[in-house]
Amino acid sequence: MSTFDATTTTQPSNPMVVNCVAYRTDGTRLRDISIDDISEALKQPDTFVWVGLHEPDSPLLLKLQEEFDLHDLAVEDAQHAHQHTKIETYGDALFIVVQTAQLISGHIAFGETHIFLGKRYLITVRHGASLSYKPARHACEKNPEMLALGPSYGLYAVLDYIVDNLLPIVRDFREELQELEKDIFADTLNRDTVRRLYDMQRDLMTLRLAVAPMQDIINQLVRLHPGFIPDDLRVYFRDIYDHVFRVNESISAMREMLAAAINVNLSLVTFGQNEVMKKLAGWAAMLAAPTLITSWYGMNFTHMPELSQPWAYPTIMGVVACVVGTIYLALKRAKWF
Numbered sequence: 001m002s003t004f005d006a007t008t009t010t011q012p013s014n015p016m017v018v019n020c021v022a023y024r025t026d027g028t029r030l031r032d033i034s035i036d037d038i039s040e041a042l043k044q045p046d047t048f049v050w051v052g053l054h055e056p057d058s059p060l061l062l063k064l065q066e067e068f069d070l071h072d073l074a075v076e077d078a079q080h081a082h083q084h085t086k087i088e089t090y091g092d093a094l095f096i097v098v099q100t101a102q103l104i105s106g107h108i109a110f111g112e113t114h115i116f117l118g119k120r121y122l123i124t125v126r127h128g129a130s131l132s133y134k135p136a137r138h139a140c141e142k143n144p145e146m147l148a149l150g151p152s153y154g155l156y157a158v159l160d161y162i163v164d165n166l167l168p169i170v171r172d173f174r175e176e177l178q179e180l181e182k183d184i185f186a187d188t189l190n191r192d193t194v195r196r197l198y199d200m201q202r203d204l205m206t207l208r209l210a211v212a213p214m215q216d217i218i219n220q221l222v223r224l225h226p227g228f229i230p231d232d233l234r235v236y237f238r239d240i241y242d243h244v245f246r247v248n249e250s251i252s253a254m255r256e257m258l259a260a261a262i263n264v265n266l267s268l269v270t271f272g273q274n275e276v277m278k279k280l281a282g283w284a285a286m287l288a289a290p291t292l293i294t295s296w297y298g299m300n301f302t303h304m305p306e307l308s309q310p311w312a313y314p315t316i317m318g319v320v321a322c323v324v325g326t327i328y329l330a331l332k333r334a335k336w337f
Contacts, residue, residue, distance in 0.1 A: 174257075
């Protein structure tokens, strides 16, 4: 182990280590440290450590387990993605799994963040699609009087950052839905529009499945775990709960709007097809009358009274025109044309 020196800055050399920083208990930043320096930093009674990892391998996680004395089951979960959202207590540490989301090329990509919270450390492990938590960490460093509450304030900053990044996704989907309204109310079926509406509805359903359990996680942090969450911080976690609730409600509203848009589009297309069928049926009815009348003259009758009359054919033509005109007026009145 190297000797911990608060005056020396060490940049993490491992690309999987996004940050590894030591702080004083008064909220002031000491310096960046290496993973090997964690033990020395924690020997100082007035310090805590914040580590951020991105898709770490097993040796790195085992090294952190050795440095922070992490529970085997929590480390095993952190090694693999595709964990469900949860919060668990392992001795003197909390292990939290939350889903993250990011909008990429119009589609939602999902990831996970695994969080270890101890009285003197905070570890975030990102898997899949998620933004770096550097902005959250920098915001904490600008507010040392709050960071003096310990790693739990860093936990608040990370969770708040995750939730705040969900609202733009719902807002972008709402704006895209407004742009698709022209295609939705078109008279013809646009398969690309229906397919995009379905994809949006599927993505929002998956997002809701990721966000809904987060309400339970935040609710526990508001009410429980007094050994980890100071009373002064509970109001901040309650604010996150309100944000999660708003995101969840927005997702539900968007799903209903998308379902309604799909139904409206299909109904309009069906209505348009019915209008076309009505017009075709009307033309068929008008053509059927002269076809029926004139077909009589294709029969091999010997005696047809009107054949010997010079006015017979003009009369028949007038009768045909009257019949067709009557049918047309009737259909026009019925709004088939």
